[in-house]
Amino acid sequence: MKPEISRRRLLAGVAGAVGLVGISDVSGGRTFPAGLRAVGTNRVRAGDTGGTRSRVTATLRPRPVTVDLGGPHVTTWGYADDLPGPLIRARAGDTLRVELVNGLPTDTSVHWHGIALPNNMDGVPGLTQPPIRPGCRYTYEFPLPHPGTYFYHPHSGVQLDRALYGVLIVDDPQEAGRYDHEWIVVLDDWIDGTGRTPDDALAALRETGGHADMQGMDPAGAHGEGAEPDSHHDEGPDTSGHGGPASAGHGDMGGMEMMTSPLLGGAGDVSYPHHLVNGRVPAAPRVFRARPGERARVRIINAGSDTAYRVALAGHRLTVTHTDGFPVHPVDTDALLLGMGERVDVMVELGDGVFPLIADAEGKTGRGLALVRTGSGATPPADVRLTELEGRVLDTATLHAAGSVRLVDRRPDRVHRLELGGSMNPYRWTINGATFHDADPLLVEQGERVRLEFVNRSEMFHPMHLHGHTFALTGGGARKDTVVVVPHQSVSVDFDAGNPGLWMVHCHNAYHAETGMMATLAYRA
Template sequence: MQPSSLRAAPVEDRRIAVAPGQASLTGGGGQTAVWAYDGTVPGPTLRLRQHEPVRITVENGLDEDTTVHWHGIRLPNAMDGVPGLTQPPIKPGQSFVYEFTPPDAGTFWYHPHADSLVQLGRGLAGALIVEEREPVSVDRELLWLLQDWRLTKDGQIAPGFGNMMDAAMSGRVGNVVTINGGPPADQKVRVGERVRLRLANASLARIIALRFEGHRPIVVAIDGQPCDPHEPDGGRLVLAPAMRIDIVLDMQGDPSKRYAVTDDFYDSLAYSLANLVYDTGPPLRPHPLDAPLRLPANPLPAPDLAEAERQEIVLQGGMMGGGKLAGVGGMMGMGMPGMNGEAAWAINGVSMTGDGHAGMAPQFTLKRGTTCHLTMRNQTAWWHPMHIHGFSMLVLSRNGSPVPHRQWQDTVLLAPKDMIECAFVADNPGDWMLHCHVADHQMAGLMTVFRVT
């Protein structure tokens, strides 16, 4: 007889329907036509258990192909959701069954990888939380899934996806930000409580930088992976599209007082995202909770830097000064690149446009079990959150300076002219995407593939 700890866990069955819907994004009573998972924006928060298998059937009620990418989950290649590369797209009226066992606890999310720019921009995104095996010492947990929308005056999603200016510059940044699908609202808190706040940026292009007035957020995980608990530089949390950050907040404000949470990433465009509003009741406890902040480690293989294989990718292209496009092989005029699926960007001189397809030649090939030391150089004038599928990368250095706090990330933000060194163990076979998560940039060529054999 098997010991109970070795018995196969029952497979949890879930279903998600993808279809057009309506959402109240601005809170004024008006409805916006969206595309939604199970009729809600964002889609339902999927809560899974670490090391326990799940089977998720995705039904496509759109009139175009779709897939689902389980962002940040280290899963088998055939479940990764890239049309053509890892699976046939889910045709209208058809379904696809995703089966995987999440190895890591943490904050992840799910979204399409077909017609990514339009499908994400119309609302298809949802949080996926893999719970730790043992509960974490906090009083409660909150999730803020942040989305950015470009809406017209009548509250509908603006047309013009994939225009050249967005494609070759900063991407489709919107004019409305929502938290969990609605307008930012007051977050009620209590003196003395400890809150775990899971932050996820599901925007197409907007980079978000949060400051918590009167509070000291402690970062405990990035992109689902626990790190050394630390205060962010200058108290500012920078979340690029697709990134997640888990923070712990000890609520030490004054009763009945309001504290602003502001986003000040873009110069002179700071705005108040939300407010922490304290109730008038007595403190939950007289002193901050005396419990460790460190989360249990996930089973990530440690890179062997002494034996690592070195690879480098160089990001090229985009609009430069004087209205010129830095094309592959030199400067090009503003006419064609970036429009109608034309390339505006390249990696190592090669532009892969769209969402991925069969027969994409790998940029490099790694033998299974090899440690890859990956250098990413941003030669462009724009910011790029580079996302790796199938792996988490240990971030080693930025512009030659060591990165502290042992940060593992699946989405690494490169500022203009940045050079970042990362490392990961190539223990997951298959053809894997590596691309910018500004959707316009990916669709216009800032994407590549590598192979693990």
């Protein structure tokens, strides 16, 4: 994800669109046209959550490491010698100060996924900061306005598809915490150090038109463009009663695997040898321990780059309480579906025994596995079949915001339509027919209610992520920062423009973003 390549086009597009000339501001080694809010001030004050309490500090040292995945040892780039990276924890209202020391052989950055922070702390090289060169240091410092489950990762190329990610938990000082355990569950698809790197996978996709790592491609083989999408997700799709992973479509294309998801359509572009839960393969799972009858809050993060996961806990129903950090009206479900970049919090009352926590790679071959152990019993096999995966599968876009965080009803002042398209050959992904190299910015003004209409004209699903803001799905939907848009469907979301700057809107499939599916949302002065 390298936005610096579009700098000239972005500045020309903004200046032309708003009738501005000249250069007024230089920030992070980057110039911006006069009248453009290049570096914003966080409009959500710490006092909104009880006032600033303290400054929390941390240091991240990205570097080459060897990681034990529970048997396979892989050479990769990481923040630590284990996965996920260091847990950063603070309270809403605190200020977070993180120093990054770059021990990598290339440039890097850190994006604080889901946080409404000042624009110059957003971690996008070439747009909000200079790239952090090898051997250099960079300090991020910003207030944490909202409690919730977040994570951090680079916004540089496909570095996310290595071990460069970690969890950021922002606690609510007013929350009662009516549970006995809190467990953090991070899902990831893994390729690095297995004979290929993420950069190798990206090069193969570009060179062969996606055929080298084909999954979820339409049988026509070449183009992602499709028919006129239908309206989707205002109330959300009915995902209950669908078959489990065994019902996914399979096909053969000259020895290359082609799979589709019954819920998402296309299932991604890269075949992964491993799917991890908290950095472990199913043969050596992480174990969460408790007693029968206790309650656990489980924070689940999909840190994958190309894979959605269908998640279930054997013998249990999950009560979803939060999505992307914000509370929702609680909903019980057998399983849930998470696109890349999405997070959910669930509550579960634990039974007696040993229970597999499964994350099936939606529409792909493979799964992640952890164990919940509350009593005696044999460890179930990694390929155990869960009836919960074939029951009601909840799509987070069907959730509704709790009253405390519901966006006030208001007609939008501005509407931007983002048509999502692309092709497998050449491997190219677009917004409104253009890759990020050539895209015009999406202009907004401070104080506006803005509607984004995501219209998917491709055969692939796209988890669309907005930086620096949370939006609400129209019709009283959940407050989120990442939402999945399935093939030939549309999703409308609203947000209040209250955090000036230059912000990314992009697909959180790292390979789609890196090959063009990004745009810039730009505030006018």
